Amino acid sequence: MNITQEKTDDLNSIVTVKITPDDYQEAVNKKIKDQAKKMKLPGFRPGMVPPAHVKKMYGKSILVEEINTMLSEAVNNYIQQNEIEILGQPLPKQDDASFNWDFNDEFVFNYDLGLAPEVNVEFSAKDKLTQYNIKVDDETLAARTKSIRRSYGKMTNPEIVADGDVIFGEFIQLNADGSVFENGINVTTSLRLDAVKDATILKSLIGLKKGDVIESFDLVTAVDDQKLLIKILKLEEENPIIPESKFKLTVKNINRLEESDLNQEFFDKLFGENSVTTEEEFKAKITEELESMMAQDADKKLAADLYKYGSEKATMPLPDEFLKRWLKVANKEVNNEELESGYNDFAKNLRWTLVENKIMKDQKIEIKYEDVYQLAKIRLDAQFRMYSPQALSEEQLGQYTAQFLQDKENANRIFDEVKAQKVFDYLKTVITLDKQDIDYNKFQELK
Structure with a gap:
């Protein structure tokens, strides 16, 4: 087997592999004999299939497999032994001629290599x-504290909606004239007030009570988040159609997550028994975490x-x-x-x-x-x-x-x-x- 390399420029080269019958015949013949011992064919006892018969039927595919194995090993070994820094993987040259795959053929294969460039990037104190x-800051600490206290808080159902609450209500789709849209969306679902981005609409929701009705509620403007609207309106996730129309909103319930008290039980849940015992230690721990x-x-x-x-x-x-x-x-x-x-x-x-x-x-x-x-x-x-x-x-x-x-x-x-x-x-x-x-x-x- 003979392998040579020709650089076409600083970043590309061609590796040529020449394989003669002496390189592959012994290995191919051995594989044919091994297959003959394992093969079961009608008219022959197991393990007694003549190698010549196997060669006639499957010899070409065995030859192709062996040549491909030899090629892969030869090219990879050549690259490693010659310490050629390549990018990607060797690619067979697109204009290579086809072969008859006879058992006495001499094969010549060409591979394109992409070569790694010289890296001359340097770093110093000038960079x-x-x-x-x-x-x-105090604002960040307060926000994190509130989030943790709510995570360990309890759910309540207050009488009046306040900022941060969740409205559980019925949403009925309307026509442009305010009438109910026939066969339109009619769902009972939850709307988190912290998802309402429109300040005017948010203000209109605060103060509502269970049983209150908003005759024309602009949900799309209120939320302005397609993924969240799909979830609220329980739409099909595949090719959903979000209506531009307004909704009649009836408040069915009000959910509020009350913040946990800053007491020993809360501290123990968060940090382990008696690891933190005061609000000052709690703030110090949260500050350290932040x-x-x-x-x-x-x-x-x-x-x-x-x-x-x-x-x-x-x-x-x-x-x-x-x-x-x-x-x-x-x-x-x-x-x-x-x-x-x-x-x-x-x-x-x-x-x-x-x-x-x-x-x-x-x-x-x-x-x-x-x-x-x-x-x-x-x-x-x-x-x-x-x-x-x-x-x-x-x-x-x-x-x-x-x-x-x-x-x-x-x-x-x-x-x-x-x-x-x-x-x-x-x-x-x-x-x-x-x-x-x-x-x-x-x-x-x-x-």
């Missing part, structure tokens, strides 16, 4: 980005800014035509229009991946299995806590994590996340970080 320190969440938000913002900044520095050329062809082969359902519209984002991400890989190599940054395992464990723990307040035991969580990482796609995703974090942590020690304090509400406006 400056803002690192925000988000402050827990500060931790905000530090994560600030880090995410810095990571996004660093990616944007670094991507703009990474302008190295790519083998675009090769990559587009490879993407079409790897994603057969993607049409040309989708490919062209999404290629720039793909290329941007690929360039940044090349930058990350260079940093990992130059700085000798390693990723160990324990790094991947621990991050996967954290992600799964957070996911389980979304659905159950009862945390899993360490043993259970460990079992789920090991099982999760057995899936190659899951393992690769977490690996990439670990790599991104390690590169991010390194770059934070290299570039200049302009640290700025900012209120939470102001920070939200930056997103």
Whole structure:
């Protein structure tokens, strides 16, 4: 077998593989004999089918399979042994001639390779980005406290609607003249007042009592959220038609979630028995929780800014035509229009991946299995806590994590996340970080 490479330019090359009968005949004949021993055919005893008969019937397909196996191994080994940095996967050349697939043929195959460009992106103290320190202001603390107290509160049915309540009512669709729309929407459902965005309509709902009727209620303007309107009106999720008409609203009941009292029972439910005993300690705990969440938000913002900044520095050329062809082969359902519209984002991400890989190599940054395992464990723990307040035991969580990482796609995703974090942590020690304090509400406006 002979393998050669010819560079057509700095980003593309052709690998040519020549296979002679001496390369494949022994392996093909062995497979034919093995098949003969296993095959069951009418007129022959099991295991006694003549190899010549198997060769006549199935020889060509066995030859094709063996040649394909040899090709794949040969090209991959050649790339690894010669340390060729490629993008995507080798692609058979589109203009290769067809073969007769005779047992004495000499085969010549050509593969296109897309080569990784030289990465010359450097970072230093001259590169400056803002690192925000988000402050827990009184408004944010009060909002978080209210949310937690309501989460542990109890449901009541007050006499009069107040801001934040839920109206359980009957909604009947109307014609433009105010009459009932025949065979129109007629549902009894819930409307949360915090979902009402129109201030005038919200004001008209506050003060209503059970049994009160609004003869003409503009629900669509009140909510102004298509997904929520579909849910409120109980419409079919597939191709829903949201009416522009108004509704007759009859209040059937009023639901209110009362905030939990700031007492020891509440503190124990939230933090464990006697961990917190005073309102001051409660506020300190909530502040600590918020500060931790905000530090994560600030880090995410810095990571996004660093990616944007670094991507703009990474302008190295790519083998675009090769990559587009490879993407079409790897994603057969993607049409040309989708490919062209999404290629720039793909290329941007690929360039940044090349930058990350260079940093990992130059700085000798390693990723160990324990790094991947621990991050996967954290992600799964957070996911389980979304659905159950009862945390899993360490043993259970460990079992789920090991099982999760057995899936190659899951393992690769977490690996990439670990790599991104390690590169991010390194770059934070290299570039200049302009640290700025900012209120939470102001920070939200930056997103």
